[in-house]
Amino acid sequence: MLAIRIPGTRYAIKFERRLEIPRMIPALVSIASAIAGVLLGGIIFLAIGISPMEAYTRIGRVVTDPATLGNAIEISIPIMFTSLALILPFRMAFYNIGGEGQFEIGAIVATIPVIWYWAGFELPALLYLPLMGILAFVIPGLWAMIPAFLRAKWKVNEILVTLMMNFISLQIIWYLVSPGGPWNEANPAFKERYLEYLKEQGVSLIPGFKGTPVVPEIARMPTLPIVGINAGLILAIIIAIALWFVSAKTVLGYEVRIVGESEKATQYAGINYLKLVLLVMFISGGLAGLGGFVNLTANSLKLSPEIATPGYGYTGIISAWLSRLNPIAAILVSVFFGVLTQSAYIMQQELRTSHYVSMGFEGLIFILLVIGDFFVHYRIRIIKR
């Protein structure tokens, strides 16, 4: 317990640990921190000679204008997947930092049918998306089981392993798509068909381009009518609801909570840690992989080393944490990130601010959210000395 005297008075501010955290407190604190962050961000704008009101109005317009809001949500969809992916492992104190790599592996394997297509091996049109989705779930799931196995068997630190594996997956992409690589768009195997397609589109190959041929129309994520956002949003919302159900109502969710709290209690409760962590990481890797699949088929349309830029996997860590591992909140927090990113674009374009100002603004909001965490566990009281 901490008490700080207010100078010159008989009062002191005291921080008391909350014995029970009221249900709404985490959400309220997060919202209050975000607002405080935006307000404090005004100082940054003032410092570089931009009226804070002007900046706020433009950020406000991102939310009120359906077109930019749509963009913001579109940006947030990959983050939704990478943050949802982390909810179960983080709850069991398994720190999967490999969302980025699992996302990339998902995009890589989802590209396989695309490569077949341009190489002249075509599948029935209706098969593309389901097959790519299944591949992008299963293979990253298996990939993510490697650090789980190492940790359960030999107590190998999962943070290091998952982090290092991100470099491997990135190198795999580099190998595949670099000029001369087997999947590079200039590979003679695609020549006939792909060049014909490009001619129809009125474009040509870019010399030295690091990327695969484009995803054909039959394999692209459909766009939702009216809102004009890709259907990955629906998939993310379904996954969020499913994760909520698993957490709240099933043996799996229950066991994950016990493991997250105490190793000894895990053993006492008769939980098979190896089995549980393998299953959870299969799901986790799979969900991150689906994010890669959605990003490939809806946004980037080509596999390239930039597929996970700007760090969707790492942003997912922050987003999952800020949502306090609540899947529904993770969706909303991801949208908030989308809005921040979109605002940064707008300010760069309209106010000619540097990229770094936008990053600084985002950073400030994160810091306040982290500070806010303190108030979830403590309450303030003014006491008389």
Added chain:
Amino acid sequence: MTSEEEPPAVLMKGIVKQFPGVLALDHVDFEVKAGEIHGLLGENGAGKTTLVSILYGVYRADAGEIYIHGKKVNIKSPKDAIKLGIGMVPQHFKLVMAHTVVENVILGLKEFGMVLRMKEAEKKIVELANMYGFKINPKAKIWQLSMGERQYVELLKALIRNANILILDEPTTVLTPQETRELFNTLKRMKEEGKSIIFITHKLEEAKELCDRVTVLRKGHVIGTVDPKKVSLADLARMMVGREVLFRIRKEPAKIVSEEPVLEVKGLYALSDKGVMAVKNVSLEVYPGEVFGIAGIAGSGQEELAEVITGMRKAEKGKVIIAGIDVTNASPKKIFELGVAYIPESRIYVGTVPNLTIWENMIMRHHRYPPFVKNKIVLNLPYIYEFTSKRAKELNMMYSSIFAPARTLSGGNLQRLILARELAETPGRKTRLIVAVYPTRGLDVGATEYVRKILIEQRNRGVGVLLISEDLEEILMLSDRIAVIHNGEIMGVVKAEEANIEEIGLMMGGALRKTASEEVKRP
């Protein structure tokens, strides 16, 4: 002893201390005369430790005044307290295990110089020990010492700082009867030297034997200060608890319900967490319908033994057989399924998970079997909620809501939760054996009485009980047969009604070993 006009060593007036949600001390007046041993008696949560923590500067009182030797003082930190000549031996020792006695004792002292004059410090320590009649090797490392010796190190830390007011917080909990007697002799010597001693306990016999005066605290109030020689144990107990207390649990003789032991341990060896052999060639049998007590100083291997039996620790050698089935190194899950209830040493983080709700803790271990689960996947929550409320009510648990985290429960209610869960019987699982490790440690008189009653009830309905306790009173009161463990080995097994407390004490200390032919094989 003391002249009339000499001011009291300690005078605390109108002390108030508020913790979030609890008034820990409500206008407490407390006086210790110079040169007396003053007992501070009360249940857990009565405010004993809080009161001395204020005196020692760990907490600050919200209101009230403190006088030391008649002078009003303002104690802001333990440093101030030490300057005023107050010393404290805490309940949980604060010693550096890998360091020697001397190093621990002089830690933080300036008088032995920047380059420590070890010889001088050693000499001073030996002198102090001799003066108060105990022996200690100043060069021994703390981890090599018994709990009793470690206590003397704590005492030396206070003495070398010239403490003349000594606080001892529940000092006898970790001691054998012999060690307790030695400590009492030392304390009496200190009293003769003019030191004032505050002796915190909840053991009535100790208060009566040792103290000149006793102040009884209950729920933050002073109930009274009495001369323990002039009141009966029952009176003291009534002051402490606020009602009559049963000192003896009426116990029928053990009924032999089966010739087959429910638990057989054969030549068992197991390592401690540090990789030292903690259980050495232990063999024992527990029969249905008996309480088999294991007496011993905490840390003698009994915790590891219980862990091996319940599947929490690997056996290096030997066998564990439960209900005729070899379960050596079987999983805790398998052993639970056989009907073994396990009350672990650590109520928190093993027996319960403090941050999870009461209902989540109530179904731990049961959670993967019907009727707690449907189709092996989905929890049957309506049933679980009903089950939790029902079991909590059956064991008189006090709680705010089944959705509150378990950390909001007191120790007694936490233990009730564990009992409620472990003894819950489902269609597929009947309780056969209870392994109870220190089941009443740290509980107040009411909760202790309740836990003991439950164990006896279960025994009477034919369950075998393996009771591990450091409280000899408890072992003698509940057990049908008693094994004594010392340094990982069973020193002997005796019948409870023929047990001799002196003999058990000697076995606990490793000074006596029964031969195989003397052992009591059956209840």
